[in-house]
Amino acid sequence: xxxxxxxxxxxxxxxxxxxxxxxxxxxxxxxxxxxxxxxxxxxxxxxxxxxxxxxxxxxxxxxxxxxxxxxxxxxxxxxxxxxxxxxxxxxxxxxxxxxxxxxxxxxxxxxxxxxxxxxxxxxxxxxxxxxxxxx
Amino acid sequence: xxxxxxxxxxxxxxxxxxxxxxxxxxxxxxxxxxxxxxxxxxxxxxxxxxxxxxxxxxxxxxxxxxxxxxxxxxxxxxxxxxxxxxxxxxxxxxxxxxxxxxxxxxxxxxxxxxxxxxxxxxxxxxxxxxxx
Numbered sequence: 001x002x003x004x005x006x007x008x009x010x011x012x013x014x015x016x017x018x019x020x021x022x023x024x025x026x027x028x029x030x031x032x033x034x035x036x037x038x039x040x041x042x043x044x045x046x047x048x049x050x051x052x053x054x055x056x057x058x059x060x061x062x063x064x065x066x067x068x069x070x071x072x073x074x075x076x077x078x079x080x081x082x083x084x085x086x087x088x089x090x091x092x093x094x095x096x097x098x099x100x101x102x103x104x105x106x107x108x109x110x111x112x113x114x115x116x117x118x119x120x121x122x123x124x125x126x127x128x129x130x131x132x133x134x135x
Numbered sequence: 136x137x138x139x140x141x142x143x144x145x146x147x148x149x150x151x152x153x154x155x156x157x158x159x160x161x162x163x164x165x166x167x168x169x170x171x172x173x174x175x176x177x178x179x180x181x182x183x184x185x186x187x188x189x190x191x192x193x194x195x196x197x198x199x200x201x202x203x204x205x206x207x208x209x210x211x212x213x214x215x216x217x218x219x220x221x222x223x224x225x226x227x228x229x230x231x232x233x234x235x236x237x238x239x240x241x242x243x244x245x246x247x248x249x250x251x252x253x254x255x256x257x258x259x260x261x262x263x264x265x266x267x
Contacts, residue, residue, distance in 0.1 A: 001185065001255055009253050013246050016173075020242035027213070027235035031220055031228040054172055061180070 001064050004081040008060025011089060015052025019045055043099045051092050051115065059088070059122055066129040076125045084121040091115030138170025138210070158218045169238070170210050177202060177245050185259040186252040198248035202241045209237030 001009075022045040029038040063081060068074030075081065094111030097103050145163040148154045181187070181199050188195040212234035219227045254262065 001253065001259070003255070006253050006255065010250070013250060013253075016242050017246055020239045024235040024239040027238075028232045030217075031231040031235075049168065054168070054176065057176055057180075065183075 002075065002078075004078065004085055005060045005064035007085055008056050008063070008088075011085075012053050012057035012060060015048045015056065015092070019048030019053055022048065040100070044096045047092060047096050047099075051088075051095075056088060056092075059084075062126060063122075066126055067131060068129065075129075080121055081125060084118045084125070087114045087121070088118035091118060136171070138166045138174065141214075142166035142171060156218070158221075162214055162217060165210065165213065169206070174206060177206075177249075180249055184249060184252040185254050186262050196248075198244045202244035202248065205237045205244060206241035209234045209241060212237065 022041045025038055026041055026045060029035060063075060069076070091111045091114030094103065094107050094114060096111075098105070098107030098111060142163050145159055145166065149159050149163060181196075193200055212230050216227045216230040216234065220231050
């Protein structure tokens with residue numbers, strides 16, 4: 001497994017742990033109502049579980065497992081893949097932080113743009129790797 | 136796949152005005168995202184990631200079994216209890232809290248199992264040599 005995939009998968013596992021813990025707290029609070037402010041964690045729970053865990057894990061595994069090009073640069077430009085990981089995670093944190101007024105209003109917008117840019121890089125890196133060996 | 140079908144049925148039910156209970160929405164999303172997508176990610180990764188012990192037994196795959204049991208028990212408990220938790224019923228409240236703990240534990244057990252298997256090619260070859 002290549003470095004970028006290991007990085008994405010490990011980060012995804014951490015988001016899964018944090019996201020599940022937040023979800024567990026929110027669900028327990030639903031039963032016992034010990035602190036209504038815990039509901040404010042819901043947007044971060046959703047962001048971490050969908051973008052941090054599910055999407056990031058899928059991207060990481062796809063980068064590792066899809067058919068490679070012949071030659072040394074089997075997965076395309078590795079520096080571009082590293083930028084993809086950085087942009088995607090920057091986006092997650094920008095969106096999550098902006099939920100609590102930690103960033104200016106535009107934080108969420110910049111975060112989403114960052115995530116979209118990462119996905120665009122992912123597509124550019126993988127488009128030609130989705131192929132049949134019969135060609 | 137069962138949770139996938141259940142979530143889709145819930146999605147269909149939610150479209151009828153007579154059945155638009157607010158509690159159905161989180162159940163729909165959690166059956167879809169946790170019961171289907173997360174569980175299929177877990178199952179596939181446990182099978183295809185390097186470093187798997189080929190001999191199958193409860194002891195060899197203990198954390199995978201624990202993750203599977205906790206996730207499904209937790210989610211089933213949630214589906215059963217969440218619609219009734221608005222009533223002042225301490226039994227359902229306790230069960231919902233248990234389901235929350237079980238779902239978090241499922242994530243913990245899965246991570247314990249899979250984390251050491253996120254390996255580079257070199258590490259994977261070395262691990263295979265050590266296992267022989």
